[in-house]
Amino acid sequence: MIRLEDLTKKFGSVIAADRINMEVATGEICILLGPSGCGKTTTLKMVNRLIEKTSGKIIVGGRDTDTMDPVEVRRGMGYVIQQIGLFPNMTVEENICVIPRLLKWDDAKAKRRAAELLDLVALDPATFLHRFPRELSGGQQQRVGVARALAADPPIMIMDEPFGAIDPINREIIQDEFLRMQKTLRKTILFVSHDIDEAVKMGDKIAIFRAGKLEQFDTPNNILAHPANSFIADFVGQDRTLKRLRLVRVEQASDRDAPSVRETDELGRAHALMREHRSDSIVVLSAAGTPSGWLHEEDSSGRMGLVSSKARPLPAVIPADADLRTAVSLMFTHGMAWLACVDRDGRFIGQVTQASIMRRLGETYHELDGASAVPIQHGAVA
């Protein structure tokens, strides 16, 4: 847990951070977001004491960091920076072992840890342990940078635009890997970014800064749905509703009651189901329960025979754990008003339709997982 209380930094007469109050719960990723010069990096670096605060309090894991030595504070936090900062004079293994060695770990244990961490960040230890940083690509270097920060298993990570210098394709990949790791690691993470898309994707909470002030501190969904002021609305962009698509999984917006028929059913049954659901189409399933095609109303009305004789091919299905952005993209690609949604085994579990997506985005207060439907108060925490 990280709590900032009235945290303030003045450089001469310039107030770089003005009475910042926020709290990041254990296991959460909090994105510090804003245009350059807004105070997000200053705030971040005050937490690991690279910049000394002017006033206020920083409580980490229940301890006031003023009572601790800066070196002690930093060793309890993994630090990842945009320039990566791998030491060119050391191999990948030596880089990862820097902190374990500072902490006087046994050599064999440190080396085991290095190999384990490379595995975790999806680099083959046998290939990479003994390479030098300059022999790696930017993406590989930043993976090592993350591994190095994780070496001593600190409960907290401080990340300063960690993926900012990586090309867009690799950035997506490394972000996905990082989120996958975070699912099991449950670190408390402060993460500076200037990219709203990255913030929406990575953050459990987003803190938006402007001119040293914390303008809004909330979940990504709430910030996109209810920007506290016009600055934030502008900052998150006119297309903020589209950005919310990313935050919702297909299964959360799918219509579970959507009808379906078997290939071996009569066309008449398909027709009756469509009328019953006031739908002009229906999904056709194979014997295994996987979507194999679809029928339009006109295919079935007043006709005899088996469904399989008239079924049209399905251009695409969507996995239930995909996000709505992917779903909408597929719909536009194939000119469909709906998609059949499938579980991990490819079995049909419902439909996601343009109407069901709109319904879902219209719900403005909810926890994303629907577990606790408590309204979250929004608005600036100044």
Add this chain to the structure above:
Amino acid sequence: MTKEMGAAIAIGRLSKVRLPVRGLMIAAGLVVAVLAAQAMDLLDDIAKRWDDIAFLSVQHIELAAVSGGLAILIGVALGVVLSRKAFRGIAEPVMQTLNVGTTIPTLAVLALSMSVLGIGAPPAIFALWLMTLLPIVRNTYVGLLEVPAHLVEAATGMGMTPWQILWRVELPNALYVIFAGIRTAVTVNVGTVPLAFLIGGGGLGELIFTGIDLSEPGMMLAGAIPTAMLAVTTDFVIALVTRLVVPRGVMPET
């Protein structure tokens, strides 16, 4: 002719281990000198002086080793100190002073040194030390300043102490530049030691200058050729040490 070609091939091989242009030029000069000596039938003349050459070479090496060794120790230390944050204010003026110092001719330094310390080895060692010191300080200072700031930031953020950052991050990454300074300075030092003879410091200069005075080319070459060989060998040895000591990740890629 074949000898010349053989030498050229040998030089070609040496250059694979990154022998510098300067070394090549000295070596080429050496070949020419040997040929000239042959032509003038001076080899016997030189060989006759073997005992002198051996004795004076040892003296020569001592002068270079003591002055160079002290220059490395103090130069690197001074460079490190000047590159520290606390000394940022005075570092530039000090470096400027050192730069001006470098422009004073070695002979003048020797003369000044003698006027203060008298004659013999100590003033010679002092003058050589001073001359060798400057490039080493400068390269150490510049090498450390050129270590990217984000490496130091990363190291600090990871919880390294300033001392640990210096030893594990800054110095290893500046080592190539530091060694480049040492290599230049010490090689020039070895080639300058003959001047020590002028203030009674000994070394191979004794043969060179006496040979010139007596118009005895054999004696002069008996001093000059070993001096050149010592300089080339020194340069080569420091290049090898650089390869061994500087981390592979820091060496410039070839």
